[in-house]
Amino acid sequence: MKKRLYLELENCIGCRSCLAACTQCGGHEERNRNYVYDVNPLVNRQTMPLMCLHCVNPACARSCPAQAIQIHETGAVLSALVEKCIGCQNCTIACPYGIPKFDTEQNLMYKCDLCIDRTKDRIPPMCASVCPSNTLQWLTDEEIENKRNQFNLDNGKWVTSLPYLESETNVKVNLPGILQGITKLY
Amino acid sequence: MQRDKFFKEVENVLHPNETLVKTHCAYCGMQCGMNLRVNRATNKVIGVEPRYDWPVTVGKMCPKGVTAYQQTNHDDRILTPLIRDDASLKGTKEGFREASWDEAYDLIAKKFSALQKKYGKDALSVFSGVSMTNEKCYLTGKFARVALGTRYIDYNGRFCMSSAAGGFLRSFGVDRGSTLPWTDIHETDCLFLAGSNTAECHPTSMFRVWNVQERGGYIIVADPRETPVARRADVHLDLRPGTDLALANGILNELIQNGYADEEFINYHTNGFEETKELVKEFTPEYTSELTGVAPEKIIRAAEIYGKAPNAVVMFARGIEQQHKGVDNVSGYTNMALVTGKIGRPKSGVATFTGQGNGQGGREHGQKADLLPGYRKITNPEHVKEVCNVWNITPEEMPKPGVSAYEMFELMEQKTIRGLYLLCSNPAVSAPNLNFVRSAMKNLDFMLCSDFYLSESAEFADVILPSVTWSEDEGTVTNLEGRIIKINKAQEPIGESKPDWQMQVELAERLGRGRYFSHMKTAKDVADEFRLASKGGNADYYGATWDKIDKQDGVFWPCKDENDKGTPHMFLDKKFYHADGKAKICALPYRPPAEEPDDKYPLRLTTGRVVYHYLSGNQTRRIQFLRDMCPEPYVEVHPDTAKKYNMDHEDKVRLYTRRGEAIYKVKITEAIREDTVFVPYHFGHEQSINLLTIAALDPISRMPEFKVCAAQMEKVEIKKVQ
Numbered sequence: 001m002k003k004r005l006y007l008e009l010e011n012c013i014g015c016r017s018c019l020a021a022c023t024q025c026g027g028h029e030e031r032n033r034n035y036v037y038d039v040n041p042l043v044n045r046q047t048m049p050l051m052c053l054h055c056v057n058p059a060c061a062r063s064c065p066a067q068a069i070q071i072h073e074t075g076a077v078l079s080a081l082v083e084k085c086i087g088c089q090n091c092t093i094a095c096p097y098g099i100p101k102f103d104t105e106q107n108l109m110y111k112c113d114l115c116i117d118r119t120k121d122r123i124p125p126m127c128a129s130v131c132p133s134n135t136l137q138w139l140t141d142e143e144i145e146n147k148r149n150q151f152n153l154d155n156g157k158w159v160t161s162l163p164y165l166e167s168e169t170n171v172k173v174n175l176p177g178i179l180q181g182i183t184k185l186y
Numbered sequence: 187m188q189r190d191k192f193f194k195e196v197e198n199v200l201h202p203n204e205t206l207v208k209t210h211c212a213y214c215g216m217q218c219g220m221n222l223r224v225n226r227a228t229n230k231v232i233g234v235e236p237r238y239d240w241p242v243t244v245g246k247m248c249p250k251g252v253t254a255y256q257q258t259n260h261d262d263r264i265l266t267p268l269i270r271d272d273a274s275l276k277g278t279k280e281g282f283r284e285a286s287w288d289e290a291y292d293l294i295a296k297k298f299s300a301l302q303k304k305y306g307k308d309a310l311s312v313f314s315g316v317s318m319t320n321e322k323c324y325l326t327g328k329f330a331r332v333a334l335g336t337r338y339i340d341y342n343g344r345f346c347m348s349s350a351a352g353g354f355l356r357s358f359g360v361d362r363g364s365t366l367p368w369t370d371i372h373e374t375d376c377l378f379l380a381g382s383n384t385a386e387c388h389p390t391s392m393f394r395v396w397n398v399q400e401r402g403g404y405i406i407v408a409d410p411r412e413t414p415v416a417r418r419a420d421v422h423l424d425l426r427p428g429t430d431l432a433l434a435n436g437i438l439n440e441l442i443q444n445g446y447a448d449e450e451f452i453n454y455h456t457n458g459f460e461e462t463k464e465l466v467k468e469f470t471p472e473y474t475s476e477l478t479g480v481a482p483e484k485i486i487r488a489a490e491i492y493g494k495a496p497n498a499v500v501m502f503a504r505g506i507e508q509q510h511k512g513v514d515n516v517s518g519y520t521n522m523a524l525v526t527g528k529i530g531r532p533k534s535g536v537a538t539f540t541g542q543g544n545g546q547g548g549r550e551h552g553q554k555a556d557l558l559p560g561y562r563k564i565t566n567p568e569h570v571k572e573v574c575n576v577w578n579i580t581p582e583e584m585p586k587p588g589v590s591a592y593e594m595f596e597l598m599e600q601k602t603i604r605g606l607y608l609l610c611s612n613p614a615v616s617a618p619n620l621n622f623v624r625s626a627m628k629n630l631d632f633m634l635c636s637d638f639y640l641s642e643s644a645e646f647a648d649v650i651l652p653s654v655t656w657s658e659d660e661g662t663v664t665n666l667e668g669r670i671i672k673i674n675k676a677q678e679p680i681g682e683s684k685p686d687w688q689m690q691v692e693l694a695e696r697l698g699r700g701r702y703f704s705h706m707k708t709a710k711d712v713a714d715e716f717r718l719a720s721k722g723g724n725a726d727y728y729g730a731t732w733d734k735i736d737k738q739d740g741v742f743w744p745c746k747d748e749n750d751k752g753t754p755h756m757f758l759d760k761k762f763y764h765a766d767g768k769a770k771i772c773a774l775p776y777r778p779p780a781e782e783p784d785d786k787y788p789l790r791l792t793t794g795r796v797v798y799h800y801l802s803g804n805q806t807r808r809i810q811f812l813r814d815m816c817p818e819p820y821v822e823v824h825p826d827t828a829k830k831y832n833m834d835h836e837d838k839v840r841l842y843t844r845r846g847e848a849i850y851k852v853k854i855t856e857a858i859r860e861d862t863v864f865v866p867y868h869f870g871h872e873q874s875i876n877l878l879t880i881a882a883l884d885p886i887s888r889m890p891e892f893k894v895c896a897a898q899m900e901k902v903e904i905k906k907v908q
Contacts (some may be wrong), residue, residue, distance in 0.1 A: 011396050013385035013414040015797045020252035024233055026201065042825070042835060043856045045414050118199055129236040130247040132389040134396060165270050185375050185402040186494055 001140045002074070005114065005128055005171040006147070007049065011135040014038070014047030018127035018136055025126045026117045027051040033079075033101065034127060046104055049135060051127065052077060052099045052112035054170035060111070065095035068109070075170035076114035114170075144172050150181070189241060190369050196238040196245070206235055207676040212656040213318075213800045215363075215666035217539025218251050220245040220388050222657055222676040231258045231657050231676050241739050242368050242667070248389040250800055253809045258654055262639050262808050264652040266287040267683025269293060275798040276628050276646050287682065287692075292650050297632040297648070298334070302603045307585070311338035311594050311603045315610035316347070316548025317801070319661030319673060320727070321709050323544065324559055325687045326609065326718040327552030330585075332577055332702045333694040337585035338603055341553040342611040344591035345618075346553075347545045348887035349507035350538040353516020356886075357524065357770055359531075359763030360724050361561070362668040364547050365535035365756040367742070368497065372397035374533045376404045376495035378488075379806040380519050381430060381505020385414035386797040388503075388539045388666075404491045408433055409505060410792060411822070411864060412857035421488045425478040425523060427862055428779030428791040428894035429774065430506045434518030435776060436474025439466040441525055446493030448527030454889050454899065455760050458771040465773040477776065479859070493526060497533040504541060504794070508892040510780045510882040515774040524771050530757035540666035542801065543656075547664030550725035551716060553813065555588035559716065560723020569723075576719045578702060583746075591887030592617060592881050598626040609636040609653070609686055615802035615870045619845050619881040636686055641804040642870040652683040659685040661709045662735065667754075669740040670730045683706045685713050721746075724763060766868040779894045780882030783861070787843060787896035789827075790862045793875050794893075803868030819873050821850040821899070822864040828854050831899065838903040841865070843895055846877035849902060863897065 014036060022032035039046040040116055058077045061069040068084035069091060087107035092100045100111040115125035124138035198221060206221040219240020223233035234255050236245030267290035268282040275281035279794050301309045312330040330339035354361040372394035385392055399405055407419040416422045425433050442463055452459045471482035492498055500523050500561040506515035520536050540546050552559045562569035564587045574581050597603040617623040625881035627646040644650050657676040682683060694703040706712050718771040721728035729745035742752040761770040783790060798816040801808040806812045821841055835854045840847055850865060858864055880895040
């Protein structure tokens with residue numbers, strides 16, 4: 001069954017295990033390809049991970065004049081192909097989330113490939129494997145739907161999840177506020 | 187096998203020409219399961235792969251765990267014995283030369299024997315740690331008492347776990363850090379976390395912690411700082427550092443006054459209730475608020491949530507333990523579980539987050555000044571006899587009880603202790619009142635240190651022996667649940683390094699005590715003797731064979747024999763370990779911190795951890811990723827306090843107390859109280875915050891008060907205009 005990366009942002013504790021884990025994925029050459037931001041560092045400790053959302057119609061690939069950014073059959077938007085990438089950095093400019101990084105030495109873009117060497121065999125990506133707070137999860141569509149229903153507030157005030165961000169994405173994001181809809185046990 | 191909702195069948199990735207070795211993380215008491223990737227051609231650990239089949243952490247790791255494998259083949263490893271001939275260079279990195287094992291052993295034996303001949307057996311001391319296997323911990327205790335014959339042995343658990351041990355022992359008659367397995371925690375209705383920055387210190391607990399709330403349960407956090415877990419808690423009790431006992435008494439009073447006490451449980455299974463009820467009467471929400479700085483309504487609400495919870499777990503950590511009343515704090519919070527009867531059943535209980543990898547097992551097997559293997563007391567003649575039978579010595583040969591860790595440094599300063607064998611610990615960073623501790627170490631006639639990196643403490647040594655990392659040896663450790671688990675060897679030791687247990691066996695031979703040690707040729711030989719030595723003690727490991735540990739995903743102690751599966755939940759039969767089978771509800775008068783703020787030192791200084799570093803940082807500061815994430819310490823200051831002191835974010839300030847001073851960058855954050863500043867303690871030399879901390883010791887556990895002292899700060903450098 002197809003699984004997707006699912007981000008439950010409110011769980012993030014800022015440990016950056018996802019960054020450390022990313023360096024351990026095959027082919028990543030010990031460089032991490034994801035980010036964790038301090039939301040408001042002088043106030044509190046809220047952090048949020050920013051991973052590639054693996055858009056269905058990705059701006060990075062659309063903007064690539066050399067067609068160096070391939071989309072895998074699983075939906076993963078891959079890192080630039082070494083033999084095709086011309087180093088123009090259009091992709092880094094086009095991505096609304098600032099995901100692709102540029103390696104000036106190799107004249108090559110590199111980005112999250114959703115640990116394609118793992119996810120093609122249904123093994124979770126390294127970031128979601130290790131994430132100790134369950135901010136990053138590897139779920140089936142059914143599990144994601146259950147989450148959405150669980151946090152359906154329907155009160156016109158809180159929006160806990162959006163169907164689309166930039167456009168349709170393979171990674172699903174639950175925005176902070178999820179706990180507002182919880183019915184307390186007692 | 188325990189499998190819970192977080193467990194999912196996932197295949198591991200196996201790369202060509204690699205072997206996966208199942209083992210556990212090198213660092214904290216969670217001991218997360220992990221697979222080490224070993225290159226078969228080079229026999230080197232080259233990476234890590236999550237261990238999805240480990241029931242406690244199901245593949246989850248923190249940034250330290252993900253990068254832990256990098257310590258094994260790190261360039262900084264000490265590869266041969268090192269000797270320093272010029273004692274005037276002590277306290278620096280300089281002057282060491284490479285030596286052979288023979289030369290190093292000869293020198294150690296000569297120096298140790300000469301000191302004992304001149305000043306008596308007790309001229310030597312052993313200072314050890316609990317980031318090592320049960321086997322090493324056990325053998326270190328035996329080595330001190332049988333090979334060296336000294337009374338002076340203690341360990342860095344005094345700076346970490348001893349207050350939890352003291353509190354549990356007083357309340358329950360036994361010290362097992364958690365009365366329930368971690369796989370229960372997410373199923374409870376209320377988690378009361380006191381003095382635990384869980385998200386940063388034990389991150390792989392967090393998926394269970396958050397799940398409590400996602401199920402509709404409650405999280406209550408008592409902490410002076412708004413830590414990541416406090417930020418999302420249902421109630422954050424933001425108390426002044428060092429006032430935990432007042433808060434515990436206040437909540438207990440609320441529980442009793444509002445009818446949440448379980449009278450049947452109290453009557454049949456506890457002592458001390460009436461006395462305690464009387465004592466806590468004065469801790470009304472208003473009075474408690476006055477002492478702690480927490481709003482009365484928060485105290486009332488926290489008690490209501492905990493009281494109403496069908497099941498609840500009280501959890502705590504160094505925040506309440508590293509105080510000069512740490513034992514009282516532990517018993518104070520434990521009282522909550524005993525008075526409401528929320529203990530001795532699944533999903534309810536009390537637990538402490540163990541800081542060091544083997545913080546639990548390491549305190550059970552005879553490294554403490556007053557303890558012998560299996561929690562036997564060195565002051566109890568029966569206990570001594572039992573251990574002597576295993577060790578093949580007479581009770582007359584057994585040394586007397588020694589003194590606690592910090593007090594050993596006092597004896598070094600006074601020249602009562604002349605020699606030190608330090609292993610697996612870095613007191614030159616982690617001890618309190620460091621100026622004094624460093625001077626005491628410099629004052630030694632001879633110091634031996636065993637380590638795999640040149641730590642700040644090793645800089646004081648005359649001889650350094652190269653030990654191995656966790657992945658080059660095997661043995662057992664006991665994680666924070668009380669689960670005995672197996673550490674497996676992934677690669678052969680690099681250079682000439684050796685496991686500590688092997689060094690001790692060889693050194694004992696040189697010291698003429700070989701007959702007590704020479705039968706131990708492998709780690710398993712040590713394990714077999716150690717299981718026997720713990721047999722019949724409170725911490726009975728006899729039935730926890732390595733085979734059983736593998737088959738059962740670990741074994742919870744007590745495990746008395748081959749048919750015993752172990753004890754995941756403590757006290758299910760409502761029998762506690764005191765002679766009458768009852769637990770003790772403790773009446774604990776409140777004491778303020780040892781040092782209160784005044785005009786000259788108006789701030790409260792508290793210390794703690796960051797997620798990227800482990801203990802003194804000797805291991806994690808060398809790992810590139812972790813160093814990049816947190817390269818230096820800082821002082822957390824509230825924006826209003828910063829304004830008062832005319833300070834800005836990233837200004838440099840001199841922080842000082844009556845004992846020392848250090849310079850830090852300011853980190854402005856609303857997550858700290860206005861009257862408090864915080865500095866992480868993982869850094870050495872002039873950046874160590876323990877230069878400032880106070881060595882006020884708990885009367886029972888001898889734990890120093892790391893968590894609070896009076897401080898002052900001033901700006902030292904005006905920020906350059908960009």
